[in-house]
Amino acid sequence: MSILRALIRHPSGRIGVVIIGLYLLVALAALLGLTPHSPLKMFAIDRLKPPSLTYWMGTDLLGRDTLSRLMTGIGQSMYIAFAAVAFATLAGTVIGLLAAWWGTLWDGILMRLMDVLLAFPAILLALLIIAIVGPGTWTSITAIGIVYTPIFARVVRGPALSLKQRDFVDAARTFGSSQSYVLTRHLLLNLVAPLAVQVTLALAWALLTEAGLSFLGLGTQPPTPSLGLMLSESKNLMQQAPWLMLFPALTIMLGILGFNLTGDALRDILDPRTQGRTA
């Protein structure tokens, strides 16, 4: 809670938190079916209608309401982003902690494996995974999760290695704390700060990648609305129906901006050395 308060006091963190909150609210509303129209319903006589009082953000080629689709799409994006980052955080933290804790041989093996994953440009690794499993919501979650796992492993391993050398860890082991207790209570708890920053920035990136994969037609599959897909569908209609392009484009940008602002603010707050150094 004190972190949230600090975030709200931080000038750019405040904006970020408001954006994220807004997106979560919209996603929740869409989940509860509180969209102005059904996101899938085709109003055959109202195709490609510009924004109006009935359709605030206009309709698409099939006569579907853009605002309703956008709201559902935000929900879909947030769901994939949060699930993928949860996956990556969990897997990466476990790998990084164990590598640091076991040391030597295991450290070498685990971290080299992570290096192999990092040897691919992120989008390419995601594409490779999609090629194997076939596109879909769960594939996107897994692919984005796997791509981000080595980054979390690295973020955790470094500090965990230096924590391992500290006296309080030695002390805990001397008076007989179990391994798992030391790992969770003494190591993990001290890693919360670097992890929190990384999680927020990873969410921004996951949102971007999800939209990118959907844009390529390899993420969320129709008819489920997704921001990336809406944008790529708008491409051939941009002259007649620019609203089909502008609203998803702005929605994607604003969402990523929200997480980026929050992540940077968190870094400022949790790491005093960088105060004012990140632009």
Next chain:
Amino acid sequence: MSYLAQRLLIFPLILLGVSVLVFVSIRLIPGDAITAMLGTEAGMLTPAQRASLATYFGIDQPVWSQYLRWLTGLFQGDFGVSTIYARPVFSVILERFPLTLELALLAMLIALCVGVPLGVLAATRNGRASDLGVRLLAMLGQSTPSFVLGILIIFVLSVYFGVVPSMGSFTPLLQDPLANLGQLIFPAITLGFAFAASVTRISRSAMLDVLSEDYVRTARSKGVSAMSVVWHHALPNALIPVVTLSGVEFGYLLGGAVIVEQIFALPGLGRLVLDAISQRDYALVQGTVIFIAFNFLVVNLLVDLAYAALDPRIRLGGR
């Protein structure tokens, strides 16, 4: 062991890991290669024809021997035969690579030319309005995905200027440099935009760090002009993190080309990967992915070397 020796030793190991990963992933794809290749016509094959095709593509061998054959082939530039192009994979890759390489280099050039001056400007005006403006712009830049920017650029060009960026065609640089630049400039801006934002941020924070160093204060107190302090004393050191970032980012630019080439319909390596995936051309997916990963790794290694050359603390101290 010194940092560099360590890096050099690990390099082939990682490369081997990458090759295993790519190879195994492709084997995990459900469905057999021959059906994927021929589609419905595969049903018309006699068992004997099927077997001879399997022998031709080498997929009748056990997996490990297929892997060894593929790996030894890689060293000789033999990446197998593409089923969609019915040509050696390597020749298809070499045909598409110049576009992607040029696109990535151009994007990087744009990003550095925009990012470094902006970052330096912001650092020297720390806290003032121009600093705030640059930071805001950089934040927006980092939050703009290439596919959003690309579509917006096409939109503005076509609706307000009536120009449709020439899409789908590509003129090699040496054949007609102007036409080539005309085709690549907007895709390169699209690709390099977010990177320009990161360069701005990194150069700003590196510059701020360097400007507070003692030697900069000494230079100032000796009466060196403000311009000279910034450009001659501080900038070379502030550029070290920019070099590292550029190396890492170059690989991402190669990968990011997938999306940008798709938007602008450019026949580069990125679109080749997408086509290969959608048409299940195993050899082509394998070949292009490992080719890109290899380039990515080599660039990263070169960056490490450059980094060590620029910063004696790493060259001498090890990590």
